[in-house]
Amino acid sequence: MNLNNSLTLINGPAQPPRQFGHTAEASPATGRDTGIDLVRAWCVLVVVLLHALMAGVTVSGAGPEFVNTAEGAAWFAPLSWAVQVMPLFFVVGGFAGSIAYRRLRHRGGTPVDFLAGRVHRLLLPAVLSVGAAGLGLAILAAGGVPADLVLTAGFRYGQPLWFLGVFLVCQALLPALIAVHDRAPLRSILGLAAAAVAVEVLRTATGLEGTGFLNLAFVWLTLQQLGFFLADGRLDALNRRTLVMTGLGAITLLAGFFITGTFSPDLIENLNPPTPALLLVGVAQTALLSLVRPTLTRLSAHPRIAAVTDFVTPRTMTIYLWHMPVLLTMAGATAWVAMGTGVTLPEPSSAAWWLTRPLWLGVAAVLTTAAAWALAAGEQRRMPPPTASGARAAQAVLAGLAAVVLLLVTGTTVLSAAAAVCLLIVALRRIRK
Structure with missing residues (x-):
């Protein structure tokens, strides 16, 4: 394929190409692209296991301490190249959102209907999670847990919530x-x-670091927009050589930025605030995804893989919202047992610590799965037909965003959690009136 043909495909003809999600690779029962669902399930699994690996606890004479095991660890930067899946997650979100929105419009739905559905799906499970977090912090404080540990627990809980708001x-x-x-x-x-x-x-x-947080919008919106190209078939229409060269070019450019010190080689550090390095990661990941989609589609049809994907897909937000409470509970229980028995916990990054990681990660996966199975009713609950106006739907988004920002800026405490729950309820009510 020559350059002119490639540009025609990217810029698009008068009518977009047929959508991949409507082809035979989609599930006959649901119309979903099972290969894309598999990618999303994989991203969620990686996030859970990454946070589990980073969640550490030590016990000293001063008492228990929750630590981030990745801080200062030489092994983490190389690992981050394999586990930084957020760019891919937003690309897949753009793909899935594009397909869902076009189908909704084909059935006569409106943009407000789409927006109301997204508010319902994202914020309803958050009400229970944030409320439970506030209640848990209140119980810890009432039980005599030191205030600094309660504050740390609230901070750790709130950290991943940036994703919900963005x-x-x-x-x-x-x-x-x-x-x-x-x-x-x-x-x-x-x-x-x-x-x-x-x-x-x-x-x-x-040198104004705060300006970088504007990229919470621009970086992730760009990656979502990249998902639109995947959804309408333009990327899949490119030949393999173009995709390979694009992916390799993005990686080469990224490596150059690392060598020159423009961006940190720790891709997780590039999340806060998000940097354009994540755009290059997203381009490379999307090129690879386009190349292997036929293989992923075949894999997604395997009964065991399909069972995992079918479990995760309708519970994605529940898993994301509840995996951190699970990890905090595990860390607290570990500290309590260690103090009660006198067992010495292995130092993070030590040989003994690595030997215990398979068990730790396995327990985290099992408990998070159990929580998702038990608590996903909110995410799976069908929303009544929305009757909100465009203004009310916009107000719902702003209220939901305000709840997340409150928890991130002030930290998750009993009071901030209560206020956030109120804002989330206001958001949900706005889409129903």
């Missing part, structure tokens, strides 16, 4: 961005990418 905003803007994508696909994604680069340049030039 994903909510990305999905809320999806109908508008789909419309822009259909009119000018290349200009729209390049405009978002350019904004992300401009923010990074501004942050570096001024």
Whole structure:
């Protein structure tokens, strides 16, 4: 394929190519792309296991301490190249959102209907999780647990919630961005990418680190937009050589930025705030995904793999919201047993610590699975037909976002959790009136 043909495919013809999700590779029963569902399930599993690996606890004469085992660990930066799946997660989110939105419009639905559905699906399970976190912190404080440990537990719980807020905003803007994508696909994604680069340049030039948080919008919206290209077939229409060269080019450029010190080689560090390095990671991951999609589709049909995917897909947000409480409970129980029995806990990154990691990760996976099985009713509950106006739907998004920002900025405490639950309930009520 020559350059002109490649540009035609990226910029798009007058009518977008047929959507891959409507082809024979989709599940006949649900119309879902099972290969993409498998990728999403894999991303969720990686996130859970990564956070489990990072969750550490030590006990000294001063008492228990919750630690991040990745801090200062030489092994973590190389590992981050394999476990940084958030760019891929947003690409897949853009793919799935695009397919769902187009199907909804085909059935006569509106952008407000789509937005209301996303608010319901994302925020309803959050009400229970945040409420339970606040209750748990209250019980710890009442039980005499030192205040600093309670604060640390609340901080650790709240850290992953950035994803809920950002994903909510990305999905809320999806109908508008789909419309822009259909009119000018290349200009729209390049405009978002350019904004992300401009923010990074501004942050570096001024030294104002806070400006980097503008990329909580631009970086993740760009990656969601990349998912639209995957959904409408433009990327799959490119030949293998183009995809391979694109992926290798992104990795080479990324390595160059690491060597020059532009970005940290620890890809997890590039999350807070998100840097354009994640755009290059997303391009490489998406190129690889496009290359292996036929293989993934075949794998997704295997009964055991399909069983895992079918379990995770309708429980994705529940798993994400509850895996950290599970890990905190495991850490607290480990510290309690160690103090009660006098057992010395292995130092993070030591040989003994690594020997215990398979058991630790296995227990974390089993307990998170059990929590998802028991607590997914909210995420799976069908939403009544939405009757909200566009203004009320926008207010719902803002209320949900305010709840997440409150927990991230002030930390998760009994009071902030109670306030966040109230905001989440307001958001859910806004889409039903």
